[in-house]
Amino acid sequence: MNIQDRTSNAETDVPLMQVKGLIKEFKAGEQTIRVLNDINLTINQGEMVSIIGQSGSGKSTLMNILGCLDQASAGDYKIFGQSVNRLEPDELAKLRREHFGFIFQRYHLLGDISARDNVAVPAVYAGMDGQARSDRAEQLLADLGLADKVDNRPSQLSGGQQQRVSIARALMNGGDIILADEPTGALDSKSGNDVMQILKDLNALGHTIIMVTHDPNLAEQAERVIEIKDGYIVADYKTKNYQQTQAKPEAILDRHRKSAFSSFIDRLLEAFKMSLLAMRAHKMRTLLTMLGIIIGIASVVSVVGLGKGSQAQILTNISSLGTNTITVSDGYPYGDPRRQYNDDNLTPQDAQAVADQPYVVSVSPQINNNTSVRYRNIQEAASVKGVGKDYLDVTGETLAQGQGFDEQSILRRTQDIIIDSNAKRTFFPDNANPIGEVVLIGSVPGRVIGVLAPNTGGFGGGVDSPTLYMPYTTMMSRLIGSSYIESFVALIDDNISSSAAESAISQLMESRHGTDDFRIRNSDSIRQTIESTTAALTLLISSIAIISLIVGGIGVMNIMLVSVTERTNEIGVRMAVGARQNDIMQQFLIEAILVCILGGLLGIGLAFAIGELINRIGGDSFQVIYSPTSIIAAFLCSTLIGVVFGFLPARNAAKLDPVEALSRD
Template sequence: MQLKGIIREFPAGEQTIRILHDIDLTIYQGEMVAIIGQSGSGKSTLMNILGCLDKATAGDYLIFGKSVKQLDADELAKLRREHFGFIFQRYHLLGDIDARDNVAVPAVYAGMDNKVRAQRAEQLLTDLGLGDKVHNRPSQLSGGQQQRVSVARALMNGGDVILADEPTGALDSKSGKDVLQILNNLNKQGHTVIMVTHDPSIAEQAERVIELKDGRIIADYRNDNFRAEESTETSASKETTQADSPSPSRTLHHKQKSRLGSLIDRLSEAFRMSVLAMRAHKMRTLLTMLGIIIGIASVVSVVGLGQGSQQQILSNISSLGTNTITVIDGYPYGDPRRRYNDDNLTPDDAKAVADQPYVVSVSPQLDASASVRYRNVQESSSISGVGSDYLEVTGEKLAMGQGFDEQSISLRMQDVIIDDNAKTTFFPELENPIGEVLLIGNVPGRVIGVLEPNDNGFGRSSDSPTIYMPYTTMMSRIVGGDTIDRFVVLIDNQISTSAAESAISELIEGRHGADDFRTRNSDSIRQTIESTTNTMTLLISSIAIISLVVGGIGVMNIMLVSVTERTNEIGVRMAVGARQSDIMQQFLIEAVLVCILGGGLGILLAFMIGEGINSLGSDSFSVIYSPTSIIAAFICSTLIGIIFGFLPARNAAKLNPVEALSRD
């Protein structure tokens, strides 16, 4: 390891402070070096540059003759991962995982097989006297034990070069001696050991001492007593310290995972750490999810309400008949001929249309008003002449009795069907008015059927009584003419109503020699209502999506706070070899998890809202859940996690390892 003219400066307002001044230094493989100096002398800065945690402002640093100046962040991470092991004064262990997992972290980023790394981590801890503390968390270990875990972590990937920053600074004297003995033993096994200290007595135990003052090397000498002290060590002491030493093998021969396997392993680690972080801050996680929950629940509920309302409206339209075309007598609106001649449509036109192969059935119709009387009850009512196929064409249902047949039409029978309003008006006391006789103007009519109530706002009036009779009877007995007002055509479901409408128009125009009629396609009404309800649903959903965006901003803010809180953890992971992509994955996965979990809870809340509305039993609308909206909500929540989690994750990945490690 060779430093050539290394200068390190740090900004301080508008000025810069130079910490290291033209450092020239060579450290050889297998040395045990102590860098000594008072606080502020630059020794920790020098160690950070040696360990590739920091970059020099000027000068060059070579490892085995290769300059690290041009290496990017991930290449530096590879150097740290494969060659360096760090032992920190404050241990820098991850508090949410146990000792074994702390030791194994570097191997995760190195792609070591799961079982192999677990076995090696346990072996290293056992060799360091912590075999019974494998599953203890850092908070359950003493300072000396935590430092031993830190040593084991440094050795996990081999640790050719051990960098120890004040390794005994936070320990009692006995624990400090134990750690120094461990470092000495590691050096005997071939590890290059570089330790930073301000204590001369600790420096004396190193083979070589480099003294810094005000950022300059003022002394670089070898400790003449280093090997002499080693030779006078008693055999009993050797046996004692050997039990505290890790396995003598530095070179690791473990099976590396494939690139895909290594990626999956790192993603699994990131996922696990994300879950642990969420569990450690349950309330904050819940509050973060709240915006997503409300947004997703709003979108799914609104779409469900829109679907339910649309289905209800379309069901109401179906009471007019499905796939129906109404041909209406009279010139189109705005045509000046309209005022002179409106009696152009005849029953023969209806019969001609009924003979077409795409037509299922046809019902001629004409309307009038008349005074209807039953005993002492008299009321002005709507009279409608209809054909035998009226019920089939319009979708009306009989509550009791029967409808008209062909004989009723051909014989001009004086039978009538009444709606629910007429039954209530004329027969309030009768449960079954079938067979009763109404006087319609001066024409008696026998009741043969009663229609079911129709309160949907479509079709017949919901206010005045309506009496139905054969259109032939009405033409001859009531209105005294030979034309009809309209006829309703039921089209085969396999046929396009637009094409059928054009064909019917051509047929009638050919018969009349003029376009003295109008058509109304029920399918166009359906399409208009579908378009209108879809537009309203989209509008309201757009408003609901705003809450999702607000929730996403909340996720971003909380994740930025999380990055700030866990800066030290990020620094530790970078020090042991995590790539920038590994750090980004961890925080991005956490953001996505928060949003997916929030999305799931939001969908659950939407179901609860929908069930609550449906349980009210409202006939006007109900909630119909749309699988598309649920899938879209899930995708949306995931995208929010990715979009709004990217900035915090990127900020975390771009952190400087040294700055990250220095924060609590």
């Protein structure tokens, strides 16, 4: 129903309000209490009516029904000739915001916002333009003598001033029907007289005034008195002040109404503003509500970061074996009963045959032996490895000093050696440059030509025993007297599938040996295994962390349910001035989402702080690696929690009955 409906109906002398056979009953346990009995009533536009009766007589209940805050149990109630009995809650809200203005005995102002904003609340829900809304609110307050109080909150105003703010709010959207419930009941005599004079002036301007009071002297100041007793109308008469006005209230909304979309954005901003005010007013409760979200988000992001860091560290260590390497070792596969009959079968020629394949970049044969190494007066057990000229390329290790082996080193069986950092520390503790020094390997002398950079993983990495490297041909002929090698490592072209290369090498070796008397280890399969294992562990631990998010979400829901209970009166006020059910739901849903988003941001910040601490402790050996995907997922998860766990409290708030909500403190 819109303003034009009202105007056209008024011109054909249709009553403003018409009540026939109205009955209102309440459930009280197993009993039913009838508050209003067979009420028949007609109120015309421009009247000033007082409804009088003792406490419990049903006068306030009748006013609530007339103001569409409540509905009758039986009977018919029409406004402008149209029945409101079967209207939906949002349709009743439309009537309240476009036709009614409420003045309550206890003012019912919103304590967290200014007088101006309190007055403007009905216009927000009606879709009035923002600037026009602010200007009208200030003008109404100025007309009521509160020009210097527009920025004051209700707690900073006297009772009379708060009631004037309430009157201004009732007039914000036009207020052609003003419903005043004991408007002077909480005021001193002077303030009460001022309020009554304001109501009379409004009536003179064409506003229909319906006032509820138990004071006969106050009731007589109206033009018409309706007396109720025990739920019945026992008297309905005009006073000596009766004077029918022909004036009509100004149609405010017709001139300042915004588009549906702009109005929706305005209501969202209002909900956002009130959510922030509620969070600020209850800082500790908000923080405790966010705590579960903060811990959950921080756990998820940190765990994923730790998993990524661990995975990267392990893969870095594996990379020291070569980025894409295949190792072929002598001997039947593990578990094969033929292993007990196995003799040396792997030869340098096998390694060369593999090296000749187009998908192989380089190959390094390898032989291992443990023997005593002596330099001057220092003698220690050491690991000696025979390797090929491409050993450093295949394994990815680097030289800190000197040079590596070349083709001539292999062909001439030179007695050159490369030592690792442990060997340098063991045999040359005071010598910064051991290049050219000679050590005795068993009974074979060797000249140091290179020193490897420290290595924490891969071939020979991660051990404390000294390791020396010499050409495999030298080791075969001079140290162990064998024509066989123990293994060789092939570096595969990065453009070739490692699994395809592994299959091709296996077929080649079988064709050369006539049997599978060898074992193949693919570094890429190790990489894949580690990646899948660390991913599974990260997922497992993240799943455990997500439980804390769910617990946090339940905490948000519980706190929001408490918040709804604490702010029931505010909900009632907003419904009374025309808020739709969706408007109430949006406000509490936005608050829940804000709490979770803020908790998510703080949780991400905490995760970064934890990661920074771990990175400082771990140094270069270990670093937490943050995953943008996990951060975005955590943030979206926190928002989703706000939506899911905030929905129930928001829906409960939206379903509240306006009368019951207003009656709660």
